[in-house]
Amino acid sequence: MKAIKKSVFVILIISIIFISLPTTSTSNYQFDYSTDSIYIRDTLNNNFMLPYKPFIKNNVFLIPLRATVESAGGIVEYNKEDRSILLKYGNRTGKLTLGKNTGIAENKTFIFAEKLFVINGRTAIDIRYVALLVNGILNQKNNSCSITFYPIFNEKDALHHNTTLYTEPHRIISLGANITEILYAIGVDDKIIGVSNFSDYPKDAKNKTQVGGFFNPSIEKIFALSPDIILIARGTPLSVIDKLRALGLKIYTSDPHTIDDIYTLILAVGNITGNMEESINLIKKLRGIENNITDKVKNIPKANKKKIYVEIWNNPQISVGEDTFVNALIEGAGGINITKNLKGDWPIVNSEYIIKENPDTIILLYASTKTDIEKRPGWSEINAVKNGEIYIEDPDIFERPSPRILNGLTRLYEILYGND
Numbered sequence: 559m560k561a562i563k564k565s566v567f568v569i570l571i572i573s574i575i576f577i578s579l580p581t582t583s584t585s586n587y588q589f590d591y592s593t594d595s596i597y598i599r600d601t602l603n604n605n606f607m608l609p610y611k612p613f614i615k616n617n618v619f620l621i622p623l624r625a626t627v628e629s630a631g632g633i634v635e636y637n638k639e640d641r642s643i644l645l646k647y648g649n650r651t652g653k654l655t656l657g658k659n660t661g662i663a664e665n666k667t668f669i670f671a672e673k674l675f676v677i678n679g680r681t682a683i684d685i686r687y688v689a690l691l692v693n694g695i696l697n698q699k700n701n702s703c704s705i706t707f708y709p710i711f712n713e714k715d716a717l718h719h720n721t722t723l724y725t726e727p728h729r730i731i732s733l734g735a736n737i738t739e740i741l742y743a744i745g746v747d748d749k750i751i752g753v754s755n756f757s758d759y760p761k762d763a764k765n766k767t768q769v770g771g772f773f774n775p776s777i778e779k780i781f782a783l784s785p786d787i788i789l790i791a792r793g794t795p796l797s798v799i800d801k802l803r804a805l806g807l808k809i810y811t812s813d814p815h816t817i818d819d820i821y822t823l824i825l826a827v828g829n830i831t832g833n834m835e836e837s838i839n840l841i842k843k844l845r846g847i848e849n850n851i852t853d854k855v856k857n858i859p860k861a862n863k864k865k866i867y868v869e870i871w872n873n874p875q876i877s878v879g880e881d882t883f884v885n886a887l888i889e890g891a892g893g894i895n896i897t898k899n900l901k902g903d904w905p906i907v908n909s910e911y912i913i914k915e916n917p918d919t920i921i922l923l924y925a926s927t928k929t930d931i932e933k934r935p936g937w938s939e940i941n942a943v944k945n946g947e948i949y950i951e952d953p954d955i956f957e958r959p960s961p962r963i964l965n966g967l968t969r970l971y972e973i974l975y976g977n978d
Contacts, residue, residue, distance in 0.1 A: 591619060591685070593701040612685070612703070618671055619703045620682035623654075643674075643681065656681070711830050716792070716813035717799070723808065726832040727786030733772045734791020736820075737812070738763050739960035740827050741789075744836040752783050754791075759954065759962070777801050787830065791959075814959040816886055817848065817967075824961070840961060847964045848890070851971050855892035864974050866893040867917035867942070870904065870953065871924055875912075879903045883963060884923075884956050891970035893919070909936060917942050919974060923953035949973055 590599045591612045597605040609622050623643070624634045635644040645652040653662040659670040670684045685703060686696060695706040711723040731752040732738040738757035741750055747762065752769040767783065770776040772794050780788065780802065788802060792813040802809055810830065812823050821841050828837025868884055870876050877897040878884040882904075888895045896915040897905055913936050920931060920942040928948045937943050955966035 588704055588706045591621075591703045593619075610680070613677075613682075614701065616671070617698075619685035619698060621685055623681040623683045654683070710832070713826065713829075715809070715811040717796075717811045719803075719809070719811070721787075721808065721810045723787065723830060725786075727808075727830065729784060729786045730831070731769060731780055731783060731785040731788045732757060733769070733775055733788060733794055734812070735759070735763075735772075735954075736814075736958050736960035737789045737791055737823075737827065738766075739958070739962065740824055741831070743840055743961045744824070744828055744831070744833045746831045746833050749831065751785060752780065759960075774798070777805075781805055781807070789827065789830075815881065815883075817883075817890070817963060820959050820961070820963060821845070823959070844961060844964045847968060851891060851967055854971065854975070855890070858892045858975070863892055863894050864918040865896050865915065866919045866921065866974070867896050867912055867915070868921045868923060868956075870957075872922075872926065872930070874906045875908070876904050877907045879905055882957075883959060883966075887956060887963070887967050887970050890967050891974055893970065893974050909934060913937065913940060916940055918945075919947045920949070921970075921973065922948070922950045923956055926950055947973075 593612050593614055596608045596611045598608055599605050612619055612621050614620070623645075633645070636642075637644070641656040643654045643656070645654070654674050656674050656676065659673045661668045661670065661674070670686065674684075675682060697704045710726060711721065714720050728749055729751045730741065730746070730749045732741060732750060733754050735754060735756040735758065738750065738753050739759055741747055742760055742763065750763075750766050753763055753766045754772045754775065755768050755770060756772065757763045757766065757768075767779075769779045769783070772791055775794070775798060777798070785807060787808040787810060790799060790809060790811045794811070799809060799811065810826070812826070814820050814823050821844070824837050824841055825834075828834045866888055868878050868888070870878065870884075877900070878888075878895065879900055879902050880895075880898045885895050885898055888898075896912070896917050897907055900907065916939075918941050920940070922931070927950070928946075931937060931948050932943055942948060951969065954960075955962045955969065
């Protein structure tokens, strides 16, 4: 138990040192220090053990450096030539120099009242450096001191459960093929320690440890991997999510329904992982693709828009309703979905209805052949069949809420109107 408490403490201490304050966050966390105790008390009145007691020199609170950083999984690099110390934790860095009263973090220089020095073989750091780095509130009175800081991520997920992180996660499990794609797209694939069985893109994702399907993942396997956070996609049963939460695991659920929802999810994943800049750049790229197609569609007269039938399975014949990504892509690409107004997201459609609607284009999102369509009774009279406008496409770029959904939008426009 003491070991667990110590681990929690050092993680939280490092988060104080290296976290930037988001202006939108209202949650805070406070530590109370005392030179009379080797324990530190947090906001919830938990007591965590320090490597040694904080101490005061010239009215300055000092805390240990190397032991804290390395215990939390960070890196401390000491350069003997210039006596400098480089701190690495996640994508944040700080630089300090023994014997000097300045410290650098995120290209900002801070001046200490007390120079950095070594005591009993351990480097001590001015606690006010911590407060300056996090723009926190520091309150010192006699032999006690408190500091208040904010989490790096504090948002409600798709299930309206509040997810709060004080440090960037280094061990991530993805229970969604779309989430796995996002993690790779923003460059944090090295932090992925587990994925769902359906995570097949990019190819390297297949080399990650599989923890089962998103519908029935292995709770035991997930727990054994000790993730910092589990990112969950739509479709995972609430009973599974509740079991994971009951084990004390951090969870963030998502349920995107539109392209804009995908952008929001990319931002959230970037915020959680500390790769916000990469997320923003990815969204800019995707919006550029979307806007390019949108501009082209604006020039298509309504009378010239093509009718399309998308089939995701053949026995029975299942198509796509209004509240689906496929329908959003069809409309975004300037097409008319002939099954949009049918009941349900995945309506079963009989041949009579399809023949009557007479689509200009037919797209199959499963393994099939054009011959299978052409030989269906009565389908030879459909314009799409007459003109050979039958396409067999990769379902993932049309149905999976990942960055590749824009590939689906582009492909649909090419099918309907060519490469103009």
